[in-house]
Amino acid sequence: MAEVIDGEFTAFVTERGDALLRVAYALAGNQHAAEDLLQNALAKAYARWPKIRGDAEPYVRRILYNDQVSGWRRRARRAEVPVAELPERPAAGDGGHDADLRLLLREALRALPPRQRAVLTLRYLEDLSVERTAAILGCRAGTVASQASRALAKLRELVPALDELTTRSEVKR
């Protein structure tokens, strides 16, 4: 029996591990924490494998989000994840500006609190609706909206060029 479980589990991780690691990385913001987050979720899945084997991926995803948002309290006390290296600024010009904004935004995402980054990951990486996001995070749809709004406000603080993006689009209209 144990060999069957190990085989199924290994096949599952081999097939879906990269996709799950990508989600974990978006949630955790760095390689080391992402690996730790995912391995923890996979270990929990393995321990319950006979009960979840047909539904393993949603189970692992739920653990990823729950651990990121409600677990690891020690880390959650930190206001911001450090950004060790700032991206170099490319040359001026529209193309350069957009690339610059893109790099800055990516770094700014790392500075968001875990719950806000989880909301953005579910909404924009996994393309889930507000309602589905709320269901996975175990909160109300209004909470998802307010977290997304706070995340955007924080990103605007960190990356003022985000405001210019809105302005530019209004000018073009």
Place this chain on the structure above:
Amino acid sequence: MTGPVEDALRVAVHDLADGVRPVPDLAVRALGRGRRLRRRRRAVAAGAALVAVVAVALPFVLLRPQPAARPITPRPTATATPPAPIRPTPGPDWSTKPLVLPGDWVVTAGTFVNGPGKGFVLDRNRGRYLTADGYDGVFPAPVGSLNAVTDEDRPRQVALVDLTNGRTRWYDVGRALSAPTWSPDGRRLLFTTHQLDHFGFIVMETDGTRHTFRVDEKQFFCTDYCDFTWSRDGTEVVLPQTGRARHDESVRDLRAGVRLFSADDGRPTRFVPVPGDPAGPWAWSPDGKLAVVQGQQEPLLVETGTGRVIRTLPTADVVWVSDDRLLYRRPYGARDVVLADLTGRELVRQPLPRELVEREITVAPR
């Protein structure tokens, strides 16, 4: 949320996720961890009675105000000496006069951390506490009648409230701001700006005049907790410097020391090799020879000249009231403020009134 902004966010989240590197032995490592977890669960099931006790204790632990990391090797000095005398607990009318602590310091505020809620602020002129409500942060100056207040709906601003006349003035400060901290003389406010390409500090005078200083993060490398704090004399600001060690999310980053910058012109002035983060200006001894810092694991009493660790302490959030006396709030659920000597021996304990027990208190010289 507007269209282009939403598009930019979607791209950025995908960019972030694309930064991951594949892990070749993920399945093997997960399998090993899963097996260990399964064994542990079986063992835990056998010891369910113990778990039940822990489960009862946990909510109490979570309610404790601002606990610091528990020292791994607590000093035996406290058990070898008689218990410190305990002053009476203030009665229900405590807010009608300044709450004086051992060492002749005074409680200037009792507020909730990181969120709104009714708090208490000392009105020095009237000699009593006022209730503070409706702001997300209230920060009384260590001297005088000014209070800095913050509101999450005005994230780039701070207001100064003068308790003598109730006048409130809002000032623009900057983006991505830390909470404000007062200089020891109550004349200037210090903010850290975490704006990504403009990391640095902002010094604001009480008339709203601002001085913004950008600090090169590559040259002055800081990770983890990177807010600037004041030096003891208020002429410099202090930034922790990350040491060379592997980054681990489960512990604080190792410190090489702290870098000081002039609060007047932003220039780097000196490096002090203390192995941790001072909580603020009062964490430095009056003569400057010693400091209390939060080390990677434990609060530490250290020599500033060499960085030598003298001993661990119960908390890093201390006030040096003289060259050999520390004032701090007892960590781990106790409601008392303690005056202790540098060996950690408690000299006097002052219980807090019930209303302040679950609030963060701010103290200042009387």
